[in-house]
Amino acid sequence: MFLDLLRRRNPALLEAAATLHRDGKLPPNCYAIDLDAVGRNAAAIRAEADRLGLKAFAMTKQIGRNPDVSRRLVESGISHSVAVDLECGVAAASGGLRTGHIGHLVQIPRHSAGDAAALEPLYWTVFNDEKAREAAAAAQALGRTQDLLARIISPQDKFYRGHEGGFPADEVVAVADRLDALPGARFAGITTFPTALFDAEAGKVRTTSNLETLRAAAAALRAAGRTDIELNTPGTTSTAMLELLAEAGATQVEPGHGLTGTTPWHAVEDLVEDPAIVYVSEVSHLWNDSAYVFGGGLYVDPVLGSSHTSALVVNDAVERAPVLAVDMPAPEAIDYYATIPLDGRRVAVGDTVLFGFRPQVFVTRGLTAAISGISTGTPKVEGVWAANGAAPLSAHDVIARGRI
Template sequence: MFLEMVKKRNPELIDYAVSLHQQGIILPDTYVIDLDKIKENATKMAAKAKSLDIELYFMTKQIGRNPKIAETLIEAGIKKAVVVDYREAEVMMKHNIPIGNVGHLVQLPTHFIKKVMAYGVDYITVYSVEKLRQINAVAEELNMKQKIMLRVIDEGDALYPGQYGGFQLDELNEIMDVLKSFAHCDITGLTSFPCILYDKELKDFKLTQNVKTLKKAKQRMQASGFDIQEMNVPSATSIKTLPLFKEMEGTQGEPGHALSGTSPMHAEVELEEKPAYVYVSEISHNSQDSAFVYGGGYYARGNLENVLIDDEGKRTESSVEPFPSDNIDYYLEIDGKQTIGATAIMAARTQIFVTRSRVALVKGLNDNKPELVGIYTSQGSEEERI
């Protein structure tokens, strides 16, 4: 479905991606990202958020922790980043990108706390009293006061494997006095993830139980004297979901996939944000009745289904065989034999930061003046062109 959306809403991106590959400018296992579309999507989203008095922090992990994209998003009106982990913080700090929130999905390591706080960040999200104690000690050393968000969880919340952690809702009252004891920490925010999820049957977004947990936590914190000013309610932040923030009492969102038009709903419905990337590979070999393309960029939750093959201008389509998540994607299998060396174009949700892929940023497609901006690693480092 994502491929169909790109064909319909950004066909110029496919044409230019094919051209880059067939000229040998990019190798297979490269995501080609339309920088102009990213900016257009972000500009619309920033305007919508401003009209609703919602603050946005952009997330770049999905599109390769790319500093050039970060700079573009700032130009579009989303002024600060949310970093998924300390590695992403390192990239943003190296390129002087302002950071709004750090520590939400991955807590700050002990010996990285001071570096982040000296750099400056709006909020540090904390899962435990022990981590709060570490931050308070560093803040005292730096003679500053650090704003803090608590991640609060409860039984029945939507929590993903590998992301578990936070303050238990039923234990909050027991630790209020401890929380108040940290003089160099200003606890003014609460967060959880995911707060919104797409329901394929309803073909719409719905709130998770996590939202109820946050509201209960806010009431208890305020009753105990804490001034909770921010409710950070991430997941699926987009122009479509921003009106739901009022119901959630949300004040902050963290757009990620919507910046590239690749949330689950974008695959099925023409939303405001347009698709902004494709994945480029190449036919490596045939075996029996299948062709095999170079892998490296596969993401198990991406729901990759279809592939467009361009054989020196002759285009056909085929389907991609399901790939087992417990194997390494050296190759992806597609139905039917194909010409060795032909270009393969795919589109699916991804998380580029967990791939081996390269990222090619392009611009000028709308004006029929396509230009390659640069080629980067999946971690945001620029590479020399081949």
């Protein structure tokens, strides 16, 4: 789906990625990110968030926590990140994004609380009293008072399997009192995930029962005399969703795929955000009338369900490149290669292969590279980074350090 979107709305990214790969400046198994488009998308989200009085925290896991992108987000008005785990917070900070929210979806391990506190997060989500005590103690040790968000849950709420956990929503007033009583902590608000999901049949994003749980809990807190309550409302966030979330009482939103124009909604409707990411690979070898294409980052986020994947195989101009169906590795297999049945088409070893799909780079062996200057016709690779946002070591680096 997103390949068609790229061809229609951002062909310059495809052209730049193909040229830079052909020139040896982009390696295969690399997600190329259009910095100019990300900057426009971030500015649009920030402007709408400001209009509605919302705090916007950037989720960067899906783009491999790329530090060049983090810097562009800051330049475009989004100064803080949401850290899906501690490592995410550290990586985003290395690119200049301060930590807006940590501890959700992944809680902070006991002996890492001090590291999380050192990031000075604006908000820290806890699922239980034990985690609240750990966060409070770590903040107190640094002379800080940490704002805590309580993750709450009601029986009717829906979570992805493995994401469950939190305080019972009907006990939220007592939870707030307990968190306030902790030295080094203050109860600041509540959160859940997801508050919105894409409805494939309707072709729209709809709010979930989880959001209704947040609203009911906020009402209970207000009735108990608490008026300054943060509602953190992640899930399928784009400019088009912000007004609906604000009307529901949200105070915090967390755009992730909205920054690269790859939410499910973007796949079926032209929203404000431009598509800004493409997976770059290369033909490794030919066998039995199929092209074998380097993998490593071939994880397609299943949020849209199972679907066919296609790619452009480029050996001259992108606009003349055929769109070919791809046999993707099975989800349980190591993605050393994808295969492209050729049916007699002429393809050469080394040809560029461009994919458009919704990524989650941080769970892969993929690389990322931010490209500046696409909008001005002067594309430049700012750097190549590993899936965790770190600079990958080359063989020359290892040899120079005397490791082998």
